[in-house]
Amino acid sequence: MDSFYQQSTLRSNLSVVWNELVKNIKFLLAYPVIIVFWTIFPIFWHIPFILQGQALVGGLTSDSFAQATGTPNYIPFIVIGAVLNSYVSTLLNGMGDNIRRESLQGTLDYVLAAPCNKASVLVGKALSESISSTIFAISQFAISLLLFPISVSLGAMLPVFFIIILLILGLYGLSLVFAAFSLMYKQSHGFGQTVGYVFYIFSPVRYPVESLPFAAQIFGKLLPLTYAIIIVRSLMLLGADLSAVYMEVLALVIIDAILIVAGFLLFNYMEEKTKKTGEISHY
Amino acid sequence: MKIDKTDPRLREIKCATGFNWANLKAELRAIWAANIKDWKIELAYPVGFIRQLISPLVLLLPYLLYAFVLVGGRYSENLAQLVGNGDTFAFIFTGYMLMGFIGTAVWAMGFSIRRERWFGTLEAIYVTPTSRLSQVLGTALHSTIHQILGTVLQFVTIYFAFDLVLNIGGILPSLGIFALMMFALYGFGIVIAAISLILKEGWMVSDGLYSIMTILSPVAYPLTVLPSVFQQASNIIPTAPALVGMRSFLLPSYQPEAVTNVFLHLLVLGAVWILFGILVFHLTDGYVRKRGMLKKF
Numbered sequence: 001m002d003s004f005y006q007q008s009t010l011r012s013n014l015s016v017v018w019n020e021l022v023k024n025i026k027f028l029l030a031y032p033v034i035i036v037f038w039t040i041f042p043i044f045w046h047i048p049f050i051l052q053g054q055a056l057v058g059g060l061t062s063d064s065f066a067q068a069t070g071t072p073n074y075i076p077f078i079v080i081g082a083v084l085n086s087y088v089s090t091l092l093n094g095m096g097d098n099i100r101r102e103s104l105q106g107t108l109d110y111v112l113a114a115p116c117n118k119a120s121v122l123v124g125k126a127l128s129e130s131i132s133s134t135i136f137a138i139s140q141f142a143i144s145l146l147l148f149p150i151s152v153s154l155g156a157m158l159p160v161f162f163i164i165i166l167l168i169l170g171l172y173g174l175s176l177v178f179a180a181f182s183l184m185y186k187q188s189h190g191f192g193q194t195v196g197y198v199f200y201i202f203s204p205v206r207y208p209v210e211s212l213p214f215a216a217q218i219f220g221k222l223l224p225l226t227y228a229i230i231i232v233r234s235l236m237l238l239g240a241d242l243s244a245v246y247m248e249v250l251a252l253v254i255i256d257a258i259l260i261v262a263g264f265l266l267f268n269y270m271e272e273k274t275k276k277t278g279e280i281s282h283y
Numbered sequence: 284m285k286i287d288k289t290d291p292r293l294r295e296i297k298c299a300t301g302f303n304w305a306n307l308k309a310e311l312r313a314i315w316a317a318n319i320k321d322w323k324i325e326l327a328y329p330v331g332f333i334r335q336l337i338s339p340l341v342l343l344l345p346y347l348l349y350a351f352v353l354v355g356g357r358y359s360e361n362l363a364q365l366v367g368n369g370d371t372f373a374f375i376f377t378g379y380m381l382m383g384f385i386g387t388a389v390w391a392m393g394f395s396i397r398r399e400r401w402f403g404t405l406e407a408i409y410v411t412p413t414s415r416l417s418q419v420l421g422t423a424l425h426s427t428i429h430q431i432l433g434t435v436l437q438f439v440t441i442y443f444a445f446d447l448v449l450n451i452g453g454i455l456p457s458l459g460i461f462a463l464m465m466f467a468l469y470g471f472g473i474v475i476a477a478i479s480l481i482l483k484e485g486w487m488v489s490d491g492l493y494s495i496m497t498i499l500s501p502v503a504y505p506l507t508v509l510p511s512v513f514q515q516a517s518n519i520i521p522t523a524p525a526l527v528g529m530r531s532f533l534l535p536s537y538q539p540e541a542v543t544n545v546f547l548h549l550l551v552l553g554a555v556w557i558l559f560g561i562l563v564f565h566l567t568d569g570y571v572r573k574r575g576m577l578k579k580f
Contacts, residue, residue, distance in 0.1 A: 033487060034487070036369065037487045037490070037491070041487075041490060041494055042497065044491075044494035044497075044498060045494060047498050048497055048502065048503055048504070049346075049349060049503075050502070051498070051504045051508050052346065052349065052350065052353075052375075052503040053349075053353055054504065054508050055359075055361065055362055055365060055503070055504035055505055055508045056350055056353050056354050056359040056361060056504075057353055057354065057361055057373060058360075058361035058364075062353050062354070062355060063355075064354055064355030064356075067351050067355070068355075069352070074353060133344045161441055169490060170284045191333065194330075196336055197334075197338070197341050197342075200341075200342070200345060201341060201344055201345065205345070205433065206345050207345070207346070207348045207349050207351075207352045211348055211352050212348070218391045230436065241399055276483070276578065282495055
């Protein structure tokens with residue numbers, strides 16, 4: 001009986017994850033313009049940096065850049081950084097916005113009062129955001145390959161995919177924190193924007209982390225995006241394999257574990273608190 | 284409740300209509316009230332206010348660090364060949380000062396009416412005897428003052444931290460150019476406000492236009508690195524001639540990449556954008572009220 005019960009619980013949890021995933025994908029497909037927007041416009045955001053490079057060095061390569069980053073080609077450097085950074089903007093705010101949307105649509109109370117594990121709901125939301133973000137990132141990268149003179153080793157795609165999963169897990173730890181704040185304070189967007197600034201400055205999205213002051217470098221090395229960008233650039237631009245960057249991979253795994261545990265604990269705490277105070281039905 | 288029109292306590296207030304001094308004063312008061320309202324809302328969230336205030340400074344740093352890594356210092360030989368002045372920090376800084384004001388037009392003005400819809404106060408504002416444009420311009424005034432505060436902070440920090448060499452005497456004519464640019468940007472912002480009245484997902488239009496304006500504005504590169512068709516397109520964006528004009532006054536030995544009469548160019552752009560904006564807004568405003576679209580969001 002026990003084993004039957006456990007199997008049934010597992011199946012029902014998987015069913016919750018699946019239905020949450022399908023619901024969010026249906027929601028996204030209802031607005032095809034949003035899909036077009038996230039596929040194309042993030043490319044526009046890194047074009048100024050490419051044009052800036054052309055104006056300052058007068059070509060597609062820079063010796064000074066090679067000394068600092070290991071590659072003289074600044075365009076693929078920028079494109080890889082920007083595509084990985086696009087996960088930050090979609091995932092960090094995605095979870096908080098998703099919860100907020102449930103609140104605005106008046107369905108949050110029902111979702112949280114449903115007799116199922118809330119972690120399953122969150123995992124479903126996380127999966128749907130991850131799938132859509134990955135489709136957008138792949139599209140942006142493919143369009144960039146067509147538009148700009150970029151040569152990358154495509155043989156590294158499998159380990160890159162693995163690193164992207166690790167990046168997504170780390171960002172989900174953070175977005176759980178935002179979702180928790182969203183339950184209590186309703187507006188997690190400001191908090192998300194502030195953290196977005198932190199990633200923008202301290203991660204090596206557009207310049208190597210070594211070009212920052214020492215204290216800022218230490219702070220940058222606490223962010224999952226920093227390691228993901230360093231690893232992916234090493235694999236795709238410098239032709240390194242995973243064993244050459246195993247320390248960075250290990251650091252990314254540790255940061256992910258800390259963020260996910262902290263995120264779940266905070267979300268559970270905020271959920272209990274908002275239920276007790278009645279804050280949950282306010283919007 | 285039935286209103287007794289003979290009640291002596293009721294007095295008739297005549298609303299100012301038409302283009303006259305009394306009406307203009309009334310609209311100016313409405314603009315000021317909308318500005319004050321936006322300040323009160325913003326100052327209710329002090330963390331958000333501080334974040335917005337320092338954002339011009341924070342968002343400039345990646346451009347400077349990237350330039351530093353690209354050329355291995357501050358001086359770019361190639362930039363010097365293109366515009367006569369190779370100080371990358373001075374060039375980028377003088378360009379980035381205006382970036383936030385594009386946000387004023389696209390985001391603050393564009394979403395002034397949309398925000399009222401979110402707050403549930405749009406219909407109340409629509410039935411007041413003032414022009415809807417006063418609401419948009421009040422938000423524009425708030426955003427412009429806010430952006431000026433952030434830009435002053437950015438200017439003081441960067442000027443002293445990096446010891447920039449600028450022609451201080453060029454500040455006054457640059458402010459004249461800035462004023463003309465803002466006039467044209469307000470027209471642009473009114474167009475976006477009109478679009479946001481109709482489109483449910485108007486943020487995408489705003490974000491898209493912001494991205495395009497950023498590329499067409501010579502913020503971190505001279506116009507000459509753009510393909511010629513984009514260089515032509517930049518002529519209708521007020522920030523492009525404004526940046527070339529301001530750099531001519533502020534950067535020593537700067538050779539403008541586009542030779543036009545900046546003041547005249549901006550005057551024409553301002554007049555065209557304002558007239559076009561008012562026309563589009565007027566038409567959209569009538570359309571959404573006729574179709575009963577005000578309640579939808």
